[in-house]
Amino acid sequence: MQALERDSSHRRFDSPQALEAFGAQVAQALGAGEAVCLFGPLGAGKSTLARGLVRALTRPDQDVPSPTFTLMQTYQGPNFPLAHLDLYRLKRPEEAFEIGLDEALDVGAAVVEWSERLDGALPPDRLDVRLEIADDGGRIATLRGHGVWTGREHDLLRPARD
Ligand SMILES: Nc1ncnc2c1ncn2[C@@H]1O[C@H](COP(=O)(O)OP(=O)(O)O)[C@@H](O)[C@H]1O
Numbered sequence: 028m029q030a031l032e033r034d035s036s037h038r039r040f041d042s043p044q045a046l047e048a049f050g051a052q053v054a055q056a057l058g059a060g061e062a063v064c065l066f067g068p069l070g071a072g073k074s075t076l077a078r079g080l081v082r083a084l085t086r087p088d089q090d091v092p093s094p095t096f097t098l099m100q101t102y103q104g105p106n107f108p109l110a111h112l113d114l115y116r117l118k119r120p121e122e123a124f125e126i127g128l129d130e131a132l133d134v135g136a137a138v139v140e141w142s143e144r145l146d147g148a149l150p151p152d153r154l155d156v157r158l159e160i161a162d163d164g165g166r167i168a169t170l171r172g173h174g175v176w177t178g179r180e181h182d183l184l185r186p187a188r189d
């Protein structure tokens with residue numbers, strides 16, 4: 028990590044469990060019409076975070092397969108549906124709208140892996156989470172809210188208290 032990146036909102040996760048718990052924390056803050064856009068290379072922890080998020084809104088033992096081939100999997104949350112997308116195979120950003128990201132956000136929320144593929148077509152109301160693998164194997168997340176999420180990322184800088 029470069030020192031100049033340190034002024035944005037970072038969190039460190041030392042285990043998959045910690046990253047999954049963070050997904051649950053994001054789930055509590057997420058509303059209908061809002062997207063969680065995950066960025067980062069293969070193995071960075073996108074699916075781990077998404078699994079924690081989906082399980083927090085469904086059941087703790089919910090099966091959360093990677094939607095690499097179907098591109099989108101929808102779950103019923105307590106208050107609205109949640110779409111889980113993996114855009115690794117997306118060829119053009121417009122394809123995300125063909126598979127139904129817009130419609131999903133009309134009625135519910137979405138968590139999106141490989142958001143890099145959306146290029147300039149990212150949903151306006153969103154939390155961006157950029158995941159990196161630290162030299163010691165931990166994961167560093169850089170958080171940034173946009174649209175209705177502007178500034179709300181700061182609420183996620185500390186673990187949730189229960
Ligand atoms: N904070 C963490 N520290 C160490 N390993 C992690 C952490 N988070 C996830 N992992 C592990 O990294 C591997 C890849 O995670 P995954 O969520 O599938 O990444 P991605 O979806 O970005 O490719 C998994 O074996 C997972 O358990």
Ligand SMILES: [Mg+2]
Nearest residue numbers: 073074093140
């Ligand atoms: Mg994945």
